[in-house]
Amino acid sequence: MTSPARLDRWEHRAEWPLAAIALVFLAAYSLEVLAAPSGRTALAIGLVTRVCWAVFVIDYLARIWLADDRWRWFWRHLMDLLIVVLPVLRPLRLVRLVILVTVLQKAVGNAIRGRVVVYAVAGAVLLVYVASLAVLQAERVDPHASITSFGQALWWSITTITTVGYGDEYPVTTTGRVIAGLLMIGGIGLLGTITATIASWIVQRVAEEDTASQAATVAHIAELRDEIRALRAQLQVHDEVRT
Amino acid sequence: MTSPARLDRWEHRAEWPLAAIALVFLAAYSLEVLAAPSGRTALAIGLVTRVCWAVFVIDYLARIWLADDRWRWFWRHLMDLLIVVLPVLRPLRLVRLVILVTVLQKAVGNAIRGRVVVYAVAGAVLLVYVASLAVLQAERVDPHASITSFGQALWWSITTITTVGYGDEYPVTTTGRVIAGLLMIGGIGLLGTITATIASWIVQRVAEEDTASQAATVAHIAELRDEIRALRAQLQVHDEVRT
């Protein structure tokens, strides 16, 4: 019965170290794609990448081992497994970096809308950056590619996540198109989150506008209950006085 | 007066067999488009397709016959009729496969948002797959077509349903453009559903955030009613004591 607490404790303690490792991983991947190093540097970067990946595998195994109902945890965290297990598809591995956003989100405070906006913006920025790196790595080796520099990759990512899609640049390799698909799904999620946040804000402001037609709140009900309790007390006193 | 029950019973019993037949139909259609068989195989697939279609016609007729108010049922299920009656426009027939999603949806549970998300995601995946098959079948016979392989068709479907629309590939035949139109409507519906689900989640979380300014619920009203009933009981006792 103490396992959920153990899992929570693990996640709480592992949070900052994992974020730091994800940052190292991002830096190594950025270097690998943008500087295209060779010789010893390439070997060192490859080692760093593999060590980071090993840490994420250990974290995944630790969490499933600490989970109360392992089968249920497995199904609910299928995405985590895919992210850990698919290192052959190199670019997809970096989606793991959203863990950094979770950390950032904690720094913002507790207001739901503020946290949602921070999450959406940070997630979008990270996704654009990582997708640009991944698509560049996948495309530049193809002779028909139109995306051959990081600037072009970044421009393509932005036109894709916003669903504008000019079509001046687009991926031609299968890996590049898988990354594009994930980026488009990210775009839909981003659009949806921003719309939803604005909608929630408008609904609340409309309700606040006219106080009389505002929705009755728990505070109003509490006030009423106090009135009724005062009435009961009055009746009690009235009875006791007469007895 | 027992007819609605009979219609419900039919729909309940026919659910799994119909889902199985839809799967067979999808398999046969996939084979037909992707393997482009000839001779005996083509004949066998044609037969399977026609048998599946006949079953769907029987299901439609059975449901309209069992309906309480047939005229009203007819108007409310016009889409079902179109799907059954338009086998000449082969690709459109496959939209019928969303029946599988309904079955999947039952396995998920009762939470509205979870079911809506499953329905939207499964529907989008199915729509992308079926539209890719249909557009490939329609386009590859046209000399000016840019969509000539299943990979290209899938890539085109994804850029269309997400409304990105690079324009590197697009249908040139009328059938292909009708399929594209349906896919775009699917894209709008998908975008709308995801946004709406996020909006509903945010609205609920914002309301839960500050307990005092939360909307008064039926549970709160029930609590108040109990207070008033206790007061009435108190008054009753008070009267009886004095009498």
Add this chain to the structure above:
Amino acid sequence: MTSPARLDRWEHRAEWPLAAIALVFLAAYSLEVLAAPSGRTALAIGLVTRVCWAVFVIDYLARIWLADDRWRWFWRHLMDLLIVVLPVLRPLRLVRLVILVTVLQKAVGNAIRGRVVVYAVAGAVLLVYVASLAVLQAERVDPHASITSFGQALWWSITTITTVGYGDEYPVTTTGRVIAGLLMIGGIGLLGTITATIASWIVQRVAEEDTASQAATVAHIAELRDEIRALRAQLQVHDEVRT
């Protein structure tokens, strides 16, 4: 003080005749663009068009004359004025046809969501059709135009209103681009309306899911008020008995 009633009466009575005239206008415009008639037919169509336009001018003048506060009505119906006054920009005139949707909407019933969906769908279909006609008329005389047939115009309209925008066809004339802009605004409105309708449906279903945590309604409050009134009556009887 009776003017608003007079304006309402006018609008109620003029509704069906105006819808009929709008239909005639649409038919005449369709013929003009699609059949590109010459000689007598062209003259007849020109006459029909001008008569329809005169009727709309009369309706506008009648409504502003019957309005209680003419200045306020003028500002609130600025769009009506623009639609009536800009016959030089021929295609824009046809936006006036949304009046037909208003009529259709009445036939649907009173449920807000149903009416909104009918309005959005009918409006989108009408806008796509009218924009296709208008863009074809504007583009086909330009030597660099890529939109030269009604089929191409329709395909372009659909890719534009859904914001997909492949870019295989696009207007090159100023008139064509003004129509494109209106169509894009229509697309944003369509997307927004569909999303909003789904959102409203999900919010309601989520609320219905758990009866205890459902929002307190007027019906619940009425029930409570009856409890309190019963209590007052009880106290009244108790007083009268003792006196």
Add this chain to the structure above:
Amino acid sequence: MTSPARLDRWEHRAEWPLAAIALVFLAAYSLEVLAAPSGRTALAIGLVTRVCWAVFVIDYLARIWLADDRWRWFWRHLMDLLIVVLPVLRPLRLVRLVILVTVLQKAVGNAIRGRVVVYAVAGAVLLVYVASLAVLQAERVDPHASITSFGQALWWSITTITTVGYGDEYPVTTTGRVIAGLLMIGGIGLLGTITATIASWIVQRVAEEDTASQAATVAHIAELRDEIRALRAQLQVHDEVRT
């Protein structure tokens, strides 16, 4: 403790002068891009631009000096700083003009939805105009540019903010692409705001539809409280009579 009042007073007094200066700035920038003046006119426009910019710097400094908690104000108005400090990236400076919308918004009244719609529409129109000017200025000097006239720039802005993105015209310079990115973010915000406003309207209308199942409001609770108070008064009188 009087500082917030001082900051408010400053903002209230500076509002109209700042709006006037922003208008002058817009006019100067429009002239500079559209008329491409030379000699004395160019010098005069450059002077006007620099004076306007100096006024905005003074306003920023005045506000941070008058703020109660300067550090907090600094973080919360980071965007203001970026707009003031980045005059090297000329086009971005003009985003400052949204101040005009704030002024317009005041003239509309207090209804949240009306104000939101005015803000979104005015903001979109301003953004399209300013982005067209800025992209034209950035692109026309590049030999590979497809955007070389104001008409083309305007058409490109509209297809971008609506996320249609035909791809017939697109920026090729880095400055042009930064402007495009801001315009796309504006487009997402515009889409989100319109959807949210429609959603809020539908949610409210659905609630108003069925009076009995309408959410309990503060007015209903107030009515109930009056009933309970009447009951207490009745009990009081009853006690006093018997004593």
